[in-house]
Structure formats: C-alpha cells, structure tokens
Amino acid sequence: MPLPNRVRPDGTLFADPARGLFFGNRGGRFHDPARQEVPSRLQATHHWLCCVLSFKDRQRRVWGRGYTELFFCDEVTAFAAGHRPCMECRRRDALAYRDALVKGLGLTETPLFPEMDRILDADRRIGRTKRTHRLATEQLPDGAMLLSDDGKSFLALRGTSALHWSPAGYVARGDRPQGMATVLTPPATLAALTQGYRPVWHPSAEALLTLGPTGT
Secondary structure: OOOOEEEEEOOOOOOOOOOOEEEEEEEOOOOOOOOOOOOOOOOOOOEEEEEOOOOOOOOOOOOOOOOEEEEOOOOHHHHHHOOEOOOOOHHHHHHHHHHHHHHHHOOOOOOHHHHHHHHHHHHHHHHEEOOOEEEEEEOOOOOEEOOOOHHHHHHEEEEOEEEEEEEEEEEEEOOOOOOOOOOOOOOHHHHHOOOOOOOOOOOHHHHOOOOOOOOO
16 A cells, blocks of 8 residues: 655645655654554645655665655656755755746845745745645746646646646646646746756656647
C-alpha cells in the first residue's frame, strides 16, 4: 500500500503508486509514524523544499520517525504546491531560482533562504488553506499551474497549451485558457519563472506537445 505522501498541485497529500521525479519535505515531521495516515497538520515549518530523489547514497525509512518525506510528479507540481529547490542537494538550481525571484520581485537586496521561505509562505497559504490568486492568463509564464474553471482539474501552462495533470504525468493537451484564472503557483515563483528559471517537467509533457491540439 502506498503512503499518502504524494503531493497534488494544490499542496494536499494523497496515496498513489506513482513516485514522481522529485522528493521533498516541509521542514521536519508532521505525520504520525504509528498511523501513517494523511496528516492533520500541513507542515512542520515554512521551509518547503523540492529535492532530488537520490543524494550521497543516503537511505531513509520513509515516514518513520524522521521528517515527513514527500514526492512530486515534477518540479512544476512542486512549485504549484509552494515548494522551492533545496540548497543542499540542488544548490545550483536553488541559487538560480533565488536570483530569478529577486529580479522578478524587484528586490533591492538578495534575501537569505529563510527570508525567501517567509515570502513563499505568505504566498502559498492562509492558515491551513491553500492560497490561490486570480490572474490574467496572458501574463502567466510557462510552468504556471491553474485550477480548471470547474475545480476538478489541474492545468499546467506551456506555450499556447494547457496540459492536464495526473499523479503519473500529463494526460491531455488543450488550448491555453484566456482571461482570468485561478492560479495555484505562488506569485513569488511566478516571478522567478517570468525571469527565466526553467522548471523540470515530467517527460509526458514533451510527448503531448508533439501531438495535435487536443493531445490526439
């Protein structure tokens, strides 16, 4: 039985066999090692990280007494949920992300990572509720994740397309929405994407982009 440690673009946790491309955490343990059910808490701290799956041959007992291990379909998913690249295992990506964020937000000084995490924390949640943002799709960069109008689907923007998300990858391709939309990706991360940070996409995204407008 898979643990409920897979992360949706809205930041919620669920169980699914798909492992995904990235691993991460939310600053410590917030699950119950004895029960291993969906946690009642949202995080341990506001340091929400996106890490590589393997680093220095470290071995862990997932959802034991250490921190709460999480898994993401891809970096686009992790960004939508509110995570950012880890400085330890993804140093180059973390520095590139921060540089792009500083430019995108027009900051006069480069923040330390704890301060940047506070910026992201204000963007991604209101208490225990996912914070969304109503924005014009024409202004959104590639890698932005939307909630569909009916609230049932997650859509990742890529060029003129919107890719339909699933735990195991993107499963359909449609036209990029027009007008205002409910955006899951925090504005600070949108600023980094606008300034040229390129997130890692699941390979299914490239596969869909070679197909017709509706992914057929």
